[in-house]
Every structure is written in structure tokens, then in C-alpha cells.
Amino acid sequence: MAPLHAAYAAESTAGTAAALCELHVWPSGPLRSTYYGWVHGGIVDGSVQGRPGYPKLPDQPLTTARQVEILNSQDLPAILGLPGFRTVLHDQPQESRVLRGTVGRILANSPPCYAELAIDDVFFQADVFSGAYLKTLVRFRRFDAGDTPTRTFGTIATEKLTQFPPAKSDADPADAVAELSAAFGKSLTDFGRMLAAPPKRKH
Template identity: 35%
Template sequence: MRSAFSALLLSCAALPASAQDAPCELHVWPADGMGSVRQRAFESSPSAGLIPALIKQSQQKSADAADERARDNLAASATPEPMSTAVQVEALKSLPLADMLGLPGHVVVVHDTPLESRTIRTVRTRYVETVAPCYADLVVDDVFYARAYANGRTLKTFYRFRDFGAQAAPVRSFGTWVDTKLLIFSIDPPDLSQPALDEIVSAFRTNATRFSELLRKRP
């Protein structure tokens, strides 16, 4: 016991004073805006192969026209990016992310710009250089407004979480999609009223909560 305690003291003494005094950090990155995806009726049907080609073609044409209207609706709106990176940053800052992710005492650093996709998928070390003795990160990889044939409108978010502790490699990591149903917000037909915009930001926060709940259930 004494030798282990002595080794701990020596390791702490070897750290720079700034590292010894620094708090643990949780770094958080938003996504690059919000995408949009539609699931067509013929894509969700288990018997899609039996649908006559003419009907399938008609459905495709109608869905593509709706997608084009949705893009035009957003472009013409006074709020063309309802879930822009800036909106995500403010929403993330409003959440107690350290406690939600089981990282009490961590200082939360929310970055203003997204990470590059290549960085997210290839870098296995810390995304930033820091003197913090322990480090974790949360990345909002994707945000999608989804319109499904059977399930209506939802906001889908893909989160990636890594906890390094005091190690050079992550001691735990987790990533998954979560979604929240939208009752007001719509881009086809358009509803970009203030209640609708409030709803989609609330759904974004709810998705963060749902992700944290899934993370806590993991061993």
C-alpha cells in the first residue's frame, strides 16, 4: 500500500503545476447545420417489389417535388437554418452536460464550429491539446429533420461520446442515433413559426437527454 501511494505521489509531482491544478474537461462540438431526409412509402413497404413500376415512379416524382418545395420553403424563410450550428451551440450550453454524461466536476467547453468529418472518423486521441488531467468529448455528428411515411416528422441526432479519463486512449466510448417526434415544426408544408422553432430546439435538447440515458445504461 505504501509503495503504491509513493508511486502516486511521484506521478503527481512529475506533472507540470498547471496540469496538477487544472480541472477535468468535457469538450463538446455541434454539427454542421441540419439535413433533411424523407422515407418514401415504397421504401418502407415490405412488398415494394410488387408495386407496379408506374405507381412507384409516380410516388418518386411526388416525393421529389415535395423535397424541392421543402428546400424552397427553407430558402425563402426568414430563418433558413432552424438548427444552424449557432443554434445548436446555444442549446448545448443550456444543458448540464457533465452531470448528464456522468462526469461530475468536469468543466464543459462548447466549441463554436463543427469538427471535420475526417477528424471525427480517424483521430483516436484527444481532439484538442489540453493540460487537463482527465478529458472527455461529445460530438454532435449529424442532425436530420426526417419525414417518414408511417411515423411522421422527427428530429434525429447522432452523438459520439468518448471518455479518456487520464489515459491516452478512450476508456469508454459510445455512439448512436436518438430521435424525438415533432408535432408543430414542418418544412413540407411549412411551419416555421416561433412555436415551431422552439419545438425543434426543445427536441434537440431532448435528444441529448435520451442519449445520456442510453449511455448510463451501458456497463
């Protein structure tokens, strides 16, 4: 079903029955970074801050607003195996402490049939040995009538980058930024695949 922004979801026509099931979705803050090189490395957000010796990144390559655009382009209920759910896409991130520390529903007045998908963090990670990756921390919870989740799952989706960041600082960053956006979109489908996989047996 087509995603709806939270601001528009509240403007349903009077008398129209509310959707029975809602998937609420939150983006994360802007892209962060980690880097380990031969001489420099180890400072979180060194590349984002433009520190000497760190890979230079294009300006604001994956903002919260860009994440919202990509999330809005995806059929998230289908990806997550939630047929019949209506997507309510929020424009601003949830704080990480809220995502990690909230035992029950993040939204107290949510409908009985309710699920949450939150992007907790997006990281550009690079080192001289393994190359560059986009790492996306995604959290999912589903509630069926009660205040205790019936399914909780969170993991980091890792996508290889070959064009991001541009090899030369003066190069046109368009292709590199497009690759980063595509990697973010792929991280969502990969998360859905991991969510659908049977739980690993404990030995």
C-alpha cells in the same frame, strides 16, 4: 458546473489552478434533411434546398449557433455522469472525418482527465408512413490520463416532431422552430440516459 465557451476558458485569472477535468463539446453543422413521399423523395437535403415536392422548412431552423445556445443551457456533465468536469463549449463543428477517424484525443494538449462530446449530424427525417423526426448523431469519448479512450459511445437520438415543419408554408414558424429546438435539447438528455444504461449482453 456552468459551461464556458472555449474563447473564454483561455482567459482564466493568472495563478488560478486549471480545472482537473474538462468536457470539450462541439456542435454540428446546420440541420440536414431526408424525405420519402408518395412521388418525391430520396434526395438528401431536398427539404433544406427547397426542392419541389419536399416539405418546406423554415429558414435556418437549427443553425450551429442555435445548437451552441442549447448546449450552453444544459448541465452536460450531469447529463453524462461526469461530476466535477468543467465544460468547454466550442463554437464551430469538428469535421465528421476527424470525429470518426481520430484514434486518440482530438485535442492533443488537453488535461489528463478529459472527455469529448460531439454532435456529428442533425437530420430532419420525414416520410408519409411514420411522420417527422429529429435525428441527432452524438459521439462521446472519455480519457483517463492516457491517450486511449476508456469509454467510447455513439448513437442516434430520435425525437418525434408533431409541429415541425409548419403544415402551411405561410404559417408563423415560431412554434415549429421552438419544438425543433426542444427536440434537440431532449436528444442530449436521451443520449445521457443511453450512455448510462448497462451494456447489452452478447448472446
